[in-house]
Amino acid sequence: MAKQSWKPGNMLYPLPVVMVSTADKEGKDDIITVAWAGTVCTNPPMLSISVRPERFSYHMIRETGEFVVNLTTEELAFATDYCGVRSGRDVDKFKETGLTRQKADLVKAPMITESPVNIECRVREIKELGSHHMFIAEVVAVHADEKYMDEKKRFDLNRAKPIVYSHGEYLATGRKLGTFGYSVKKVKNKRKKR
Numbered sequence: 001m002a003k004q005s006w007k008p009g010n011m012l013y014p015l016p017v018v019m020v021s022t023a024d025k026e027g028k029d030d031i032i033t034v035a036w037a038g039t040v041c042t043n044p045p046m047l048s049i050s051v052r053p054e055r056f057s058y059h060m061i062r063e064t065g066e067f068v069v070n071l072t073t074e075e076l077a078f079a080t081d082y083c084g085v086r087s088g089r090d091v092d093k094f095k096e097t098g099l100t101r102q103k104a105d106l107v108k109a110p111m112i113t114e115s116p117v118n119i120e121c122r123v124r125e126i127k128e129l130g131s132h133h134m135f136i137a138e139v140v141a142v143h144a145d146e147k148y149m150d151e152k153k154r155f156d157l158n159r160a161k162p163i164v165y166s167h168g169e170y171l172a173t174g175r176k177l178g179t180f181g182y183s184v185k186k187v188k189n190k191r192k193k194r
């Protein structure tokens with residue numbers, strides 16, 4: 001089958017889509033939806049988000065060097081989209097979406113209660129790449145909702161029904177295909193019961 005050659009562009013999909021909560025020094029807060037996000041280091045735990053300087057939330061992150069990454073779910077898909085198409089310049093996104101502010105442990109930005117995982121971050125580096133400035137940040141605290149603990153008290157993120165963003169669409173996840181390393185795991189030679 002022939003392949004079409006396209007001009008260079010962003011086609012690395014699917015991606016996590018997250019709601020990033022921010023606050024300025026006076027305590028005014030905002031939520032921005034971000035898909036240009038990723039894990040960049042295990043130890044120390046670090047992630048990046050890339051934000052256009054014209055976003056209302058941008059100056060908050062730049063000014064305080066702090067933000068919270070809130071994971072999204074099927075239930076939060078509508079709010080996730082809303083926070084990505086309306087600006088904090090014009091609306092209070094917490095009020096409009098009905099999302100709940102929760103005080104974070106270490107950063108001034110609020111966490112979103114309804115999100116299954118909140119990741120508190122402190123900016124370590126800013127890379128002014130072009131249209132987007134990349135904030136490389138250290139994870140300073142993580143909060144996981146106990147609602148999604150399984151019978152063995154292990155956190156099961158799939159129970160929260162996380163979503164991804166792929167080429168303009170929000171998609172559900174959840175069908176498990178294997179676990180880390182399953183491709184090389186030895187299968188136990190169990191005797192068949194008759």
Ligand SMILES: Cc1cc2nc3c(=O)[nH]c(=O)nc-3n(C[C@H](O)[C@H](O)[C@H](O)COP(=O)(O)O)c2cc1C
Nearest residue numbers: 033034035036051052055056057084085086087088
């Ligand atoms: C699915 C989705 C992903 C987005 N990803 C990003 C992103 O990675 N970086 C960015 O600067 N804007 C991104 N946006 C756009 C902002 O979320 C949007 O402009 C938002 O209204 C900015 O809010 P603010 O002005 O209150 O900061 C995305 C929007 C959507 C719907």
